[in-house]
Amino acid sequence: MKIADLSPTNEFIPRHIGPTDSDIHEMLKTLGFNSLDQMADKVIPAQIRTTHAYADVGNGISEHGLLNHLKQMVSKNKVYKNYIGMGYHDTITPTVIQRNIFENPVWYTAYTPYQPEISQGRLEALLNFQTMIADLNGMEIANASLLDEGTAAAEAMFMAHSLCKNKANAFVVSPDMHPHVIEVIGTRAEPLGFEMIVMDPAKYDFAKPVFGVFFQYPNTNGTVEDYAAIAKKYKDHGALVTASTDLLAMTLLTPPGEWGADMVVGNSQRFGVPLGFGGPHAGFLATKDAFKRLMPGRLVGVSVDSQGKSALRLALQTREQHIRREKATSNICTAQVLLANMASMYAVYHGPAGLKKIALRVQRLTAILSAGLKKLNLEVGAGHVFDTVTVKTDKAAEIIAQAEKMQMNFRNYGGGKLGVSLNEATTLEDVEQIWAAFNLGKAAGFTALSVDESLADVTLPANLTRSTAYMTHQVFNSHHSETEMLRYIHHLQNKDLTLTHSMIPLGSCTMKLNATTELVPVSWPEISKLHPFAPTAQAVGLIEMIHDLEKKLCDITGFAAVSLQPNAGSQGEYAGLLVIRKYHQSRGQGHRNICLIPSSAHGTNPASAALVNMQVVVVACDDQGNVDVADLKAKAEQHKDNLAALMITYPSTHGVFEEGIVEICKIIHDNGGQVYMDGANMNALVGMCRPGVFGPDVSHMNLHKTFSIPHGGGGPGVGPIGVGAHLAEFLPKHSLVPEAGPANGISATTSAPWGSASILPISWAYITMMGAQGLRKATLVSILSANYIAKKLEAHYPVLYKGKNGLVAHECIVDVREIKKTSGIDVTDVAKRLMDFGFHAPTMSFPVAGTLMIEPTESESKKELDRFIESMVTIRKEIAAVETGKMDKENNALKNAPHTAQMLMKPEWNHPYSREEAVYPVEWLRGNKFWPVVGRVDNAYGDRNLICSCPSIEDYQA
Numbered sequence: 018m019k020i021a022d023l024s025p026t027n028e029f030i031p032r033h034i035g036p037t038d039s040d041i042h043e044m045l046k047t048l049g050f051n052s053l054d055q056m057a058d059k060v061i062p063a064q065i066r067t068t069h070a071y072a073d074v075g076n077g078i079s080e081h082g083l084l085n086h087l088k089q090m091v092s093k094n095k096v097y098k099n100y101i102g103m104g105y106h107d108t109i110t111p112t113v114i115q116r117n118i119f120e121n122p123v124w125y126t127a128y129t130p131y132q133p134e135i136s137q138g139r140l141e142a143l144l145n146f147q148t149m150i151a152d153l154n155g156m157e158i159a160n161a162s163l164l165d166e167g168t169a170a171a172e173a174m175f176m177a178h179s180l181c182k183n184k185a186n187a188f189v190v191s192p193d194m195h196p197h198v199i200e201v202i203g204t205r206a207e208p209l210g211f212e213m214i215v216m217d218p219a220k221y222d223f224a225k226p227v228f229g230v231f232f233q234y235p236n237t238n239g240t241v242e243d244y245a246a247i248a249k250k251y252k253d254h255g256a257l258v259t260a261s262t263d264l265l266a267m268t269l270l271t272p273p274g275e276w277g278a279d280m281v282v283g284n285s286q287r288f289g290v291p292l293g294f295g296g297p298h299a300g301f302l303a304t305k306d307a308f309k310r311l312m313p314g315r316l317v318g319v320s321v322d323s324q325g326k327s328a329l330r331l332a333l334q335t336r337e338q339h340i341r342r343e344k345a346t347s348n349i350c351t352a353q354v355l356l357a358n359m360a361s362m363y364a365v366y367h368g369p370a371g372l373k374k375i376a377l378r379v380q381r382l383t384a385i386l387s388a389g390l391k392k393l394n395l396e397v398g399a400g401h402v403f404d405t406v407t408v409k410t411d412k413a414a415e416i417i418a419q420a421e422k423m424q425m426n427f428r429n430y431g432g433g434k435l436g437v438s439l440n441e442a443t444t445l446e447d448v449e450q451i452w453a454a455f456n457l458g459k460a461a462g463f464t465a466l467s468v469d470e471s472l473a474d475v476t477l478p479a480n481l482t483r484s485t486a487y488m489t490h491q492v493f494n495s496h497h498s499e500t501e502m503l504r505y506i507h508h509l510q511n512k513d514l515t516l517t518h519s520m521i522p523l524g525s526c527t528m529k530l531n532a533t534t535e536l537v538p539v540s541w542p543e544i545s546k547l548h549p550f551a552p553t554a555q556a557v558g559l560i561e562m563i564h565d566l567e568k569k570l571c572d573i574t575g576f577a578a579v580s581l582q583p584n585a586g587s588q589g590e591y592a593g594l595l596v597i598r599k600y601h602q603s604r605g606q607g608h609r610n611i612c613l614i615p616s617s618a619h620g621t622n623p624a625s626a627a628l629v630n631m632q633v634v635v636v637a638c639d640d641q642g643n644v645d646v647a648d649l650k651a652k653a654e655q656h657k658d659n660l661a662a663l664m665i666t667y668p669s670t671h672g673v674f675e676e677g678i679v680e681i682c683k684i685i686h687d688n689g690g691q692v693y694m695d696g697a698n699m700n701a702l703v704g705m706c707r708p709g710v711f712g713p714d715v716s717h718m719n720l721h722k723t724f725s726i727p728h729g730g731g732g733p734g735v736g737p738i739g740v741g742a743h744l745a746e747f748l749p750k751h752s753l754v755p756e757a758g759p760a761n762g763i764s765a766t767t768s769a770p771w772g773s774a775s776i777l778p779i780s781w782a783y784i785t786m787m788g789a790q791g792l793r794k795a796t797l798v799s800i801l802s803a804n805y806i807a808k809k810l811e812a813h814y815p816v817l818y819k820g821k822n823g824l825v826a827h828e829c830i831v832d833v834r835e836i837k838k839t840s841g842i843d844v845t846d847v848a849k850r851l852m853d854f855g856f857h858a859p860t861m862s863f864p865v866a867g868t869l870m871i872e873p874t875e876s877e878s879k880k881e882l883d884r885f886i887e888s889m890v891t892i893r894k895e896i897a898a899v900e901t902g903k904m905d906k907e908n909n910a911l912k913n914a915p916h917t918a919q920m921l922m923k924p925e926w927n928h929p930y931s932r933e934e935a936v937y938p939v940e941w942l943r944g945n946k947f948w949p950v951v952g953r954v955d956n957a958y959g960d961r962n963l964i965c966s967c968p969s970i971e972d973y974q975a
């Protein structure tokens with residue numbers, strides 16, 4: 018044996034792929050195949066298969082090798098102290114939160130809490146987030162996070178337009194907003210024909226009606242101004258008022274809700290979430306109760322369970338894009354749950370008094386900084402400030418250079434104006450260093466302590482000073498010792514079922530392994546401490562990795578170029594459609610605005626089309642769940658003069674490799690359109706087919722599905738787009754960081770140049786460790802596992818939709834509709850009963866109502882697949898007992914599911930099945946039982962009695 022034979026190069030492949038080779042062999046046998054390739058020949062249409070060598074993906078490396086390689090790469094980064102501000106600040110992540118949430122798979126591997134009975138922990142953390150955001154901003158209601166500050170502001174713009182009664186199409190944006198926020202609002206206003214007027218709101222004459230006005234508070238220069246009178250003027254003219262706030266400042270300043278804001282947006286990053294070169298962080302949006310139905314994003318509300326006990330769940334889901342479809346005013350789906358939970362825990366840990374103390378310290382340090390700069394005879398900007406000082410100087414370039422020499426970044430506004438924004442991590446020594454940088458390297462000659470001693474208390478005028486209490490709820494006033502905090506985090510996490518417990522077979526979501534090695538680098542300071550607007554020379558290592566990831570994704574997909582800017586699948590769709598729109602415009606075809614979308618599409622598809630002002634034309638599907646090619650052809654030809662795009666999911670949302678995909682793409686191209694492929698199902702393609710080669714012009718890839726980024730309980734995500742060569746020049750750019758996109762690209766669609774940059778190493782690590790061979794095998798095993806489940810379940814449940822050889826792709830749909838007719842048991846009952854078996858339900862009623870879509874992924878072992886199959890078969894037997902009348906139609910283990918310990922402990926047990934049958938329907942549960950903490954949650958009750966914040970302390974006392 019040679020050393021090469023013993024090298025650990027491909028050791029990661031069997032760590033990632035659940036079934037062993039002998040399991041794979043057995044599973045293949047069940048399906049009548051001898052090899053994965055033989056199976057592939059029957060599943061994947063020959064005309065889209067590839068023999069590509071994937072040279073840029075490489076051959077795979079070991080986990081240890083990967084960490085060394087990446088460490089070397091990012092060691093080229095320079096971790097400086099960042100005083101750039103612009104909504105991004107250094108912060109101190111409490112270690113108890115870092116270790117127990119940020120780096121804890123129970124929090125990061127969870128899915129969006131659509132099944133509330135097994136998600137009460139993160140639902141409570143999100144309710145805390147909503148409460149904190151609403152309280153700090155003086156608003157009535159807040160959602161459970163948005164993607165970033167810029168997109169949150171754009172969402173407020175859509176709301177303002179919908180709410181405004183004066184039919185205006187223009188709105189005013191203060192030039193003192195952060196430039197990236199203005200850019201994102203502008204990007205999103207333009208396709209809808211909204212006119213963005215960037216000017217001092219106080220000077221607007223209302224000659225043209227406006228639907229809204231936007232302020233930054235404190236503004237981008239750091240000054241705190243009283244906007245009450247201006248806000249009133251706009252409201253008198255029927256416009257809505259939006260403020261973009263700094264959460265820490267809100268502990269000290271009169272919150273916008275008290276000076277007239279209708280919507281408040283922002284970024285909660287500085288509440289303990291690392292900078293991460295721009296993200297991910299949780300954006301937020303708060304508003305008035307009256308506007309809640311127009312509020313985008315997810316909303317957690319309080320309801321009751323089957324036992325009359327208080328329980329949380331996602332409220333008012335009918336507002337969301339997946340129901341509103343082409344009438345949607347927002348396309349947000351995946352948001353930033355993990356980061357929202359970190360921010361909410363930061364608030365829980367510090368409490369209102371702790372937050373205020375942090376804010377007062379930052380404010381005091383800023384005052385000291387300002388006084389010292391004045392002592393150095395520098396021209397400091399006037400006005401009341403919170404954390405930012407600006408300086409006018411004719412030595413700006415030298416000062417910036419000196420600061421960099423001293424490993425600090427200041428903000429350069431241009432025109433001789435510099436800015437310094439302080440943060441929680443800033444010390445008195447740091448302030449002295451800043452003075453020395455402004456003094457071109459010479460110490461100031463006085464100490465920060467001496468300035469502090471001579472300085473009066475910092476006060477703000479009464480109209481700017483917060484007088485109202487916030488975060489009075491018990492949760493924010495209880496868990497301030499580390500022991501209490503640790504227990505609170507674990508108390509919540511114990512309520513949630515995640516990948517640490519069992520497989521989560523959610524179709525279309527690809528809940529695969531999120532390997533520890535992939536996750537570790539996210540916490541490295543070389544990545545987590547980079548400011549998105551620091552000089553790119555300080556991020557060369559990470560940027561090198563980013564470009565390598567782009568190259569690898571191009572290699573995998575066959576596209577010519579990739580943009581990593583979109584920070585969710587929905588955002589990839591949005592950016593991709595804008596790219597298509599710009600392409601048509603560049604050819605003098607800007608009138609093309611028809612977007613064909615199959616009826617089976619995910620709700621984000623029509624919502625994204627609506628947001629770029631395309632008109633959605635729905636294409637029918639045939640009985641097999643495939644796109645009805647005749648209908649598609651007829652509609653493409655009918656609209657050929659105005660056809661902009663087709664949006665198609667491939668393999669289809671029905672989990673099938675449609676044979677007609679090449680013909681479908683040709684029909685669209687022949688009629689002047691472009692093909693947008695929704696790449697949510699890319700896990701069935703990687704290493705086998707390259708969409709950039711078989712027809713589509715654009716596709717997003719969900720890195721939080723196919724490429725191992727964890728779902729975080731509902732975000733973060735990354736939705737990069739790949740495009741053909743003819744579209745590469747139109748990919749998103751960013752006006753603050755030209756390197757992030759092509760010169761002729763569409764303007765920024767997200768706040769940060771590379772979106773959620775700090776989690777990109779996860780996907781890069783996954784691809785690099787797996788190598789071409791590993792990725793190909795992962796795809797084949799994901800297809801094998803889905804077919805294995807379909808085969809084992811088809812004797813018990815009809816499997817809806819199969820490809821031409823009777824096989825599915827990487828997911829399968831089991832149909833519960835007939836069962837409902839024969840037994841009264843519906844898809845919800847099956848989903849809830851699965852919880853008693855310790856499983857998260859498959860995707861419910863998407864894409865077909867009354868069905869379950871199962872996606873096992875390649876990471877689940879055969880043993881786990883068999884446990885799931887056994888559970889589904891046992892459930893079918895329970896249904897059969899209802900069908901034959903052996904079991905009561907209403908009072909049965911399915912209708913009463915899930916069963917909690919409390920239900921079991923009640924002295925009365927009025928059910929025709931035993932307590933044991935309720936909670937131990939199969940033997941293996943006895944050794945490892947997950948207990949849902951609430952019974953079935955009543956959705957309708959919660960929507961009728963909407964409560965979306967924590968109970969107040971008075972409620973606890975009552």
Ligand SMILES: Cc1ncc(COP(=O)(O)O)c(C=O)c1O
Pocket residue numbers: 349350351525526585586587588619621622666670695697698719734736
């Ligand atoms: C088919 C499909 N398209 C689009 C999306 C939206 O992606 P995201 O949630 O990342 O915005 C999803 C999300 O589940 C999906 O399944």
